[in-house]
Amino acid sequence: MNFISKKIKIIENILDFLYPNPTPTLYYVNEYTLLISIMLSSRSQEKKVNEITKILFRKINKPIDTICTPIENIKNIIKHIGLYKTKSKNIYDLSVILIKKYNGVIPKNISELKFLPGIGHKTASVFLSHVSNESVFPVDTHIHRMMFRWKLSNGKNVKQTEQDAKRFFKKKNWKKLHLQIISYAKKYSPSRKWNLKKDIIYQELLNKNLL
Secondary structure: OOHHHHHHHHHHHHHHHHOOOOOOOOOOOOHHHHHHHHHHOOOOOHHHHHHHHHHHHHHOOOHHHHHOOOHHHHHHHHOOOOOHHHHHHHHHHHHHHHHHHHOOOOOOOHHHHOOOOOOOHHHHHHHHHHHOOOOOOOOOHHHHHHHHHOOOOOOOOHHHHHHHHHHHOOHHHHHHHHHHHHHHHHHHOOOOOOOHHHOHHHHHHHHOOOO
8 A cells, every 4th residue: 555545544434433423514405505605605604605695585485485585685684694795696696597598407517517607616526416326526625724724735726735635535425525524624634723632534644644
């Protein structure tokens, strides 16, 4: 077993022990609301997003609901989320496109998804990781940080980190690892006040001279 393989095995074994059955933590009720939740969570605290979407999705849970709702009403509900004005407009505009172009059904193709207002590569990847079998490994700030700390990527940009993650981890584990690494990073390896002694994976890799 080579250097990288040993490192990957340790990481996956610890993640599987800590998070054997990882589940999404964003609140949603169907595919449409899942896409909206992911979009709203960009540059926003997940806890706050979940508080707001539990109210929002009583009003809108399909594209037709949204286009029948004044944008000002949506703004008022999500006003405590970052970039709420832009996000409100994007929710409305993408709903119009979904109705006109896709009969209200969200496309499962990453290229088509990225053409929707407010849906970038990461949002599209996260959505597809939940609802399709498309080969995606969404990389957010937490996964980006962990890949750098584990010295599996150089940390230069998210695109490179995604390529490295896909190269080192088996495709069948991508969906699970996406959720596991985010949960682990938040609890054991935060960006601020990082305590190396509490970072189980980092300590294990250090002890095995794999860093």
